[in-house]
Amino acid sequence: MNKELEHSFVELLEKHQNIAHKVCRLYTNNYDAHNDLFQEITIQLWRAYPKFRGDAKFSTWMYRVALNTAITLYRKSKRTINTQDFSGVEFKIKSEDYDNTEEEQLKVLYKAIRQLNDIDKALIFLYLEDKDYREISETLGISEVNARVKMNRIKTKLKTILNP
Amino acid sequence: MDELDLLKKDWNKPSQDKNLSAKDIYPMLHKKSSSIVKTLFYISIAELVFWTLINVSPYFMSASYRAKLDMVYTNQTVFTLVNMISYGIIFLFVYLLFKAHKAISVTDSAKKLMESILKTRKIIKYYVIYNLVVSFFAMVIGIYFGLKNNPEASRKFANATDEQLLLMYAVMIGFTAVFVVIIWLFYKLIYGLLLKRLNRNYNELQKLEL
Known part of the structure; x- marks a missing residue:
């Protein structure tokens, strides 16, 4: 080279x-x-x-x-x-950890993300990086529809963790 | 969604990670990779060499085996043909393996990359199965001709009771089974450890497409 x-x-x-x-x-x-x-x-x-x-x-x-x-x-x-x-960041999430301040919310969110599996992490990473579903699906090799469905599930999962 | 917007905002804040300079990056380019593809490559080379040696070495190492083999193949044309086919198969596997390794590209989609790696592993698996089958038949044919050409052994064989014959077959099958199980466990261990994460992530991607 x-x-x-x-x-x-x-x-x-x-x-x-x-x-x-x-x-x-x-x-x-x-x-x-x-x-x-x-x-x-x-x-x-x-x-x-x-x-x-x-x-x-x-x-x-x-x-x-x-x-x-x-x-x-x-x-x-x-x-x-x-x-x-x-x-x-700790690994176990407890609902008592939840506090309404932004910082606390972020802490809990990051904890939750770290517990996701490798593929879900990739999805959330690309979402956070503002990639559209076409690019997400092309990067992972899945269909755009499935990328969207899975992303919505992860969002709901994170939301539930924040608002138990 | 408020929470995720908040996360997005935080995520895209200037990084708190250390900023590497060009001077830090240059030496990194020349370090050795420790990726599973590289390990898989070394394992496949080792397997090719090992199994080829296992099947070829008795012929070169033992004069009596060579003599017996020559006896079996009284027809020289058949012997040459069998040799040509077996070496042809080895070359075919080397070619397929080389092609499969070449096809592994880190710039493919995650799923395609995983499939390329799994395909390479599959080729080497077929090579091992092929060698096991060949070894098995070589053993059976060897015993058959050994008995046929050894008058004392064939006489003993003819005089053996049904029970003795049954016991002999059981011992032979038992040995073969133990041999196959040991090899199978060995592969489970090697590839299981190496490809555990890949398999898990591949299954996860597959599940998304259902």
Whole structure:
């Protein structure tokens, strides 16, 4: 791989690294695992980069590679789970945790999201990133209708957690 | 939906994650991947080599086996044909495996990527099944010709009572069964651990499409 390619890649990744960090934040629960997953996402992006065509946006392309790495390719999460929890988020949700302040609401919501399975996390992630259902369905490889139905179910689930 | 809007707003706030510089990113490009695809690739290579050796090595390592085999294949054309077919099958599997690995693309949709990985695993599974079947038939044919060409053994065989024959068959079937179960457990363990998460997520995606 030539230096020019490497340079253009690093420049783009530096600019859009936030996407990978957000995926790591969602799929790992400690500092080491976060870095580990970020490293793997970088490798996968770099390997796929020569085939990246400029007609797609780098960020759009990056969402797919980062999520695929987190959901399918990454296999170290088990090893590093349950060490110190950098987000300070607890795992068990109790209805007593609920408090009407925004901060409390957010805390409970983040807790709830962390308990979702890998696929539901991907759905909520793409929703939070303002992706439309077409892009969500294309990223995950499911139909648009099913993406919408599932998303509504997750929303209802989160709402129930907040308003028991 | 108020709560999720609130979450969205918070989610899109400037990141609290550390911001890596280009200097931090450069060394990351050259680190080794620890993805399951890479592990699967090494396992498939190991399996190809292992099973090929298992089926080929007796021929090269034991002169008596070679002699017996030559005796079985009195017809040289049949021997050449069998050899050509078995090597052809090995090459076919190598080709299929190579093609399947090439087809794995991280830029596909999540579901397609999972399917490509599972397809690779399936090819190697078929290769193992093929080898087990070949080993089984080789064993049966070997015993048959061994007895046929060994007058003492065939005499003993002819004189054996029904009970003795039954016991002999039971022992043979028992050994084969234990062998197959051990191999099956070994695969369950290796692929079970490696593909547990992938299978779970794939099933989850499948469930969404029902």
